[in-house]
Amino acid sequence: MAQRDKEFGSGRGGQVERDVAEPSEGGVEQEEIETRVGWRYTLAQVRNDPTAMAGLAVVAVMTTVAVLATIDGYVLDYWVAETFWYHPLNDPNTVQQLLPPVGFENVNGQGTIDHPLGTDRRGRDMLVRLVYGSRIAMTVGFASTSIGMLGGTIVGAVAGFYGGWIDDVLMRLAETLYAIPFLVLVIAFMAAFGTNIWFAMVGVGVASIPTFARLIRSRVFSVREEAYIEAARAAGVRDRRIILRHIIPNSFAPVLVQATLQIGVAILIVAGLSFLGYGAQPPTPSWGQMLSKSRDVMLNSVWMSVWPGLAILVTVMGFNMFGDGLRDALDPRLQN
Amino acid sequence: MSAEPLLEVRDLKTQFFTEEGVVRAVDGISFDVYEGEIVGIVGESGAGKSVAAQSLLRLVESPGEIVAGEVRFRGEPIVEFEEAEEGGALVPTDRMLSDEEMRERIRGREIAIIFQDPMESLNPVYTVGGQLSEFIELNRDLSSAEARELAVETLREVGIPEAENRFDEYPHQFSGGMRQRVLIAMALACEPSLIIADEPTTALDVTVEAQILDLVNDLQERYDTSFIWVTHDMGVVAEISDRVNVMYLGEVVEQAGVDDLFHDSRHPYTEALLSSLPRPDQTVEELNPIEGVMPEAINPPSGCRFHPRCPEAREVCARHAPAPKAVDESESGPHRSACFRNDVFEVGYEESAPLEVEVGAGFSVGETDAAGAEMEGEE
Numbered sequence: 001m002a003q004r005d006k007e008f009g010s011g012r013g014g015q016v017e018r019d020v021a022e023p024s025e026g027g028v029e030q031e032e033i034e035t036r037v038g039w040r041y042t043l044a045q046v047r048n049d050p051t052a053m054a055g056l057a058v059v060a061v062m063t064t065v066a067v068l069a070t071i072d073g074y075v076l077d078y079w080v081a082e083t084f085w086y087h088p089l090n091d092p093n094t095v096q097q098l099l100p101p102v103g104f105e106n107v108n109g110q111g112t113i114d115h116p117l118g119t120d121r122r123g124r125d126m127l128v129r130l131v132y133g134s135r136i137a138m139t140v141g142f143a144s145t146s147i148g149m150l151g152g153t154i155v156g157a158v159a160g161f162y163g164g165w166i167d168d169v170l171m172r173l174a175e176t177l178y179a180i181p182f183l184v185l186v187i188a189f190m191a192a193f194g195t196n197i198w199f200a201m202v203g204v205g206v207a208s209i210p211t212f213a214r215l216i217r218s219r220v221f222s223v224r225e226e227a228y229i230e231a232a233r234a235a236g237v238r239d240r241r242i243i244l245r246h247i248i249p250n251s252f253a254p255v256l257v258q259a260t261l262q263i264g265v266a267i268l269i270v271a272g273l274s275f276l277g278y279g280a281q282p283p284t285p286s287w288g289q290m291l292s293k294s295r296d297v298m299l300n301s302v303w304m305s306v307w308p309g310l311a312i313l314v315t316v317m318g319f320n321m322f323g324d325g326l327r328d329a330l331d332p333r334l335q336n
Numbered sequence: 337m338s339a340e341p342l343l344e345v346r347d348l349k350t351q352f353f354t355e356e357g358v359v360r361a362v363d364g365i366s367f368d369v370y371e372g373e374i375v376g377i378v379g380e381s382g383a384g385k386s387v388a389a390q391s392l393l394r395l396v397e398s399p400g401e402i403v404a405g406e407v408r409f410r411g412e413p414i415v416e417f418e419e420a421e422e423g424g425a426l427v428p429t430d431r432m433l434s435d436e437e438m439r440e441r442i443r444g445r446e447i448a449i450i451f452q453d454p455m456e457s458l459n460p461v462y463t464v465g466g467q468l469s470e471f472i473e474l475n476r477d478l479s480s481a482e483a484r485e486l487a488v489e490t491l492r493e494v495g496i497p498e499a500e501n502r503f504d505e506y507p508h509q510f511s512g513g514m515r516q517r518v519l520i521a522m523a524l525a526c527e528p529s530l531i532i533a534d535e536p537t538t539a540l541d542v543t544v545e546a547q548i549l550d551l552v553n554d555l556q557e558r559y560d561t562s563f564i565w566v567t568h569d570m571g572v573v574a575e576i577s578d579r580v581n582v583m584y585l586g587e588v589v590e591q592a593g594v595d596d597l598f599h600d601s602r603h604p605y606t607e608a609l610l611s612s613l614p615r616p617d618q619t620v621e622e623l624n625p626i627e628g629v630m631p632e633a634i635n636p637p638s639g640c641r642f643h644p645r646c647p648e649a650r651e652v653c654a655r656h657a658p659a660p661k662a663v664d665e666s667e668s669g670p671h672r673s674a675c676f677r678n679d680v681f682e683v684g685y686e687e688s689a690p691l692e693v694e695v696g697a698g699f700s701v702g703e704t705d706a707a708g709a710e711m712e713g714e715e
Contacts, residue, residue, distance in 0.1 A: 003367075026435045078486070161399065163398075168675075181408070200637045226456060226462075226661075227451050227452075227453050227456035227457040228457050228458055228459040230395065230451065231449075231451055231458075232459075233391055233395060233443070234395055234443055234444070234448070234451075235443060235444035235448065235471045235474065235475065235522070236438075236439045236440065236442070236443035236444035236445065236469075236474060236475060237439075237444075237470075237474060237527070238439060243472075245462075245678075246459055249462075250461055251460065321680040
């Protein structure tokens with residue numbers, strides 16, 4: 001315990017040091033309570049969990065790569081990629097189609113260090129396309145989850161706080177969303193209004209609203225009975241403020257965990273949509289679409305399927321591992 | 337004591353509509369609170385004290401509901417009922433303050449409430465100072481800088497050392513007594529005219545309790561705030577109150593100035609409560625607990641609700657329900673008691689045969705004799 005406390009202390013700035021500095025009876029107990037509360041404690045828990053840290057590393061790397069790729073793509077018009085690397089969209093000048101990864105050889109030639117992961121059917125570098133394809137995955141993951149989380153949190157918190165008929169109406173509405181086949185709806189929208197990745201984001205996001213709503217509602221049921229809620233009401237705080245400032249922050253932990261896991265789910269769904277052709281349109285790279293294009297040459301050029309598949313796998317695993325670690329850290333029942 | 341009471345409660349009834357039936361948690365209580373006064377409400381667990389306190393601010397939540405009675409604060413109707421034009425059922429009047437008005441003008445600003453559990457009454461995700469200044473900003477129309485200043489000042493006032501530093505700490509970094517001080521600071525900071533304290537010291541140990549009571553006495557003298565002090569502890573009542581209401585099963589059974597109540601009790605329940613306590617001014621061999629437990633409010637006994645446990649119950653007590661009547665008058669207001677033993681009731685208590693109390697006599701022989709002698713003297 002002492003060892004761990006020390007570790008946490010370093011993360012908590014001067015706070016713990018001062019508390020430790022004044023020895024009191026029950027000081028040990030006090031410290032234990034201190035370290036079991038708050039964000040820093042949660043992060044310290046995650047830090048002690050190698051799986052969660054691996055997940056966090058994947059998430060961090062993928063997010064950074066995606067952000068940089070987005071900046072280069074939208075702001076600099078692929079200037080960085082073109083100058084220092086290969087253009088991820090345009091066909092290259094020197095055509096080396098279906099070149100294998102470095103260290104392998106096939107009828108098209110020897111894999112080179114210039115194209116470490118090989119090239120696709122138009123001779124574009126696989127690595128650069130994977131990197132720029134991460135944009136779609138991450139954007140869709142974060143955007144759709146934000147939609148679901150925001151909508152679900154508000155619906156669930158209001159339903160749970162008021163209960164009664166408001167709860168009935170909101171939750172029945174949310175359950176109606178479960179009954180709507182969103183994938184089919186998204187495909188229908190794209191067929192009617194043109195292929196647009198935003199349909200997929202909104203569709204997947206709205207589809208996840210009931211999950212978030214149910215999750216936070218169950219927490220709100222217990223939080224709303226807390227004495228500090230009654231105290232706030234007795235002090236004349238209006239309901240909206242009670243929900244936003246007191247109810248939601250105290251019910252948010254499971255939502256955060258679910259959001260982390262939901263990002264992985266959203267990435268998978270949108271990869272699936274792209275695979276079917278209802279995602280980012282060529283030449284914009286996306287992992288699902290790259291997988292889809294690899295089907296015809298799968299037997300001869302296995303790497304075409306392997307790399308985007310691995311990218312999806314690693315990213316989704318990363319989010320899931322981080323989410324699991326976060327859940328363990330936030331759930332007091334799992335602590336010894 | 338000014339002529340107009342600050343808070344007037346008349347025949348207030350709060351009921352809970354549960355699946356098992358209607359629980360009459362508060363069943364027609366009346367009392368007044370005057371400017372600068374501390375009024376105690378005492379009773380056992382389940383007597384309806386807390387529900388009564390919450391009803392005063394209309395904080396009772398479903399399935400509970402205020403069904404009748406009147407609560408006036410400075411003449412403004414917080415609760416008011418009238419008979420409906422059709423059917424004669426009681427409905428709230430139009431004059432009654434709206435929920436909006438209650439929230440904007442009464443709660444926090446005029447009447448504040450301090451809850452029982454200091455451990456749970458602060459939001460764990462915000463700093464103590466943040467919560468305190470939030471309430472101040474909300475109720476006193478101050479800027480956030482001014483609110484912060486006032487918050488620190490109030491924390492200092494309620495005896496938090498290093499208030500400036502502790503302002504930014506979280507509730508879990510405070511001890512129970514300190515948190516209760518913070519809650520008192522919250523109630524005081526908005527300078528309400530009345531503070532309802534719902535068993536604020538129950539969760540604390542006795543030394544901290546004594547400190548808090550001293551603090552409240554001090555602050556009360558300085559600000560001249562009125563208090564309603566809800567407790568089950570007769571000792572606390574004796575220490576702090578000016579006048580006391582004794583509640584039993586949703587009813588006020590005795591109402592008197594604190595000295596009259598302790599030295600001239602006119603209700604067997606009050607007497608029983610007092611004789612179940614150690615008192616510094618009396619030496620007894622053994623304390624007399626009240627036998628039995630309080631019945632459920634869902635199905636109260638007929639007649640006087642205390643009669644199944646009352647050592648002096650007679651047949652008439654099971655048949656008729658006594659309402660509180662003034663039995664004496666002193667400078668601290670009327671002394672009311674809801675017991676037929678007092679001769680202001682003309683129901684023939686003396687002629688009625690004594691009831692067999694199955695739980696056994698809870699009183700010592702000497703006291704029973706004294707009570708008997710007193711009755712004879714009154715005849």
